Amino acid sequence: GRICPAPCEASCTLNLDDSPVAIKTIVCAIVDKGWEEGWIVPKPAEKKTGKKVAIVGAGPAGLAAAQQLARAGHTVHVYEKNARPGGLMVYGIPDFKMEKDVIARRVKQMEAEGVTFHCNVHVGVTHKLADIEKKHDAVLLSGGAEKARDIPVPGRDLRGIHFAMxxxxxxxxxxxxxxxxxxxxxxxxxxxxxxxxxxxxxxxCIGTSIRQGAKSVTQLEILPEPPEKENKGLSWPNWPLKMRTSSSQGEGAKRDFAVTTKRFEGKAGKVTKLVCARVDDKFKEIPGSEFEIPADMVLLAMGFVSPVQDDIVAEAEIALDNRGNIKADDKAYATNRPKVFAAGDIRRGQSLVVWAIREGRQAAHAIDKALMGKSDLPR
Incomplete structure (x- = not known):
């Protein structure tokens, strides 16, 4: 909940008068109090089922599923390619936005409940999925959607242009x-x-660049500049389109809207500027609107399109949907490969952490039911 945009608050009836219940703050305060007072404790299973489950990917979906399955009595092993569990919560979200001890304390709780973590294990690269399958009764793929959206324009190969991730x-x-x-x-x-x-x-990227001592930071968005305030008569209770300024953006970044990048230019193989243009509401370039922006570093933060395709997805020869995500429904979470399941962004595509947690918990229910014939886990 700490990095949730709190759409529930936008949907709150009191938000019609700009005074929604501060649900996110309340939930975080309750949880922090619970940890401080020792109310949140490990809950190991009273008896074991004798079944073994592998979780591939220790992001929010994988962690949520692992904890539920361990509490159901299964032996759970989590395989994570990075040095620490947590996925993008640990490696993608800056420390100034979410402290990593929040994840560490949950991992410690899960270890006390019997979950075993295997870090620096990249299934599909350093270890074969087939070998993992042989040692477990079920496998959940929860590796996220890490294939970033690129920008195929001239000069893209210049040094100094990097994906945000x-x-x-x-x-x-x-x-x-x-x-x-x-x-x-x-x-x-x-x-x-x-x-x-x-x-x-x-x-x-803005907040991190400023903390590293950037000379200037400019953020470009291809969408038009949103209104300062939404029309709640039209938008409520849905998530409204309006201008939002994060703490990072408020630290000194220049923001520009309705801008497309036409090409990168540079010297000696390194980027020095962007050539941009204004676009209309159909994203078509406005004639005569071309302009330049000096740049020593360009960070591409245009979202993610699908799971990475050259590791476990390639090895598993698993069915994908038309967006390149692993194909599985949101009831059984089963893939076309026997005893292999999928949940989180690797299945639904780029989304919110709270959705990944929900899918992880639902997938745990589905796996428990597949192994035992029924499940008492919440769905």
Whole structure:
């Protein structure tokens, strides 16, 4: 809930008068009090079922499923490609937005409930899915949707242009004292930084760049500038379209809307500027609107299109939907591969953490029912 945008508050009846119940703050306060007072404790299963379940991917969906299945009495092993469990909550979301001890304390609780974590294990790369299947009665794929949306324009191959999910995890690893992994060490210090993409990931890039000492930060969004205030008579109780300014954006970034990037230009193989243009409400370039933005670093934060296709997805030869996500319904969560299930962003596509948690819990119910013939787990 700490990184949920709280659509429930937008839907609150009291929001019609701009005074919604602060549901997110209340829930966080209750949970923090629970940890402080020792009310939240491990709940190991009273008896074991003798069944073994593998969870591939320790993001929110995988963690939610693992905890439920362990409490149902199954032996649960979680396989995570990174050095710590948590997925994008640990490696994608900056520390200034969510402290990592929040994840660590939940992992510690789960270990006390019998969940075993195997980190630095990249199923589909360092370990074969087939080998994992042999050792378990069921396997849940919950590896997220990490294939980033690219921008295929001239100059894309210049140095200094990075996906947000290269830049942000580096910073989190740097703070945690981990090795930075593959790729060059990229810092925004002293640079003119341009962030392409106006969502939460773009906002995280802004805050991180400013903390690293960027000379300037500009955020570009292809969508038109939203209104300052929504028309609640038309939008309520749905999530409204309106101008939102995150704490990171409020720290000094310049924001520009209805902008498309035509090409990148550079010197000696390194980016030095973007050539952009204004677009109309159909995203068509407005003639004569071309302009340039100086840039020493460009961060691509335009969302994610699907799971990565060259690891477990390729090895498993698993059925995909028309968007490239693993094909499974939201009832049984079963894939076309026997005893293999899928939940979270790897199944539904890029979405909110709360949706991933919900899918993980529902998938745990489905797996428990498949193994035992029935399930008392909540759905």
């Amino acid at each position: 290269h830049f942000l995890p580096q910073q989190n690893r740097r703070i945690a004292g981990e090795t930075l992994g593959l790729g060059t060490d990229e810092l925004a210090a002293g640079k003119n930084v341009v962030v392409i993409g106006g969502g939460d990931t773009g906002s995280d």
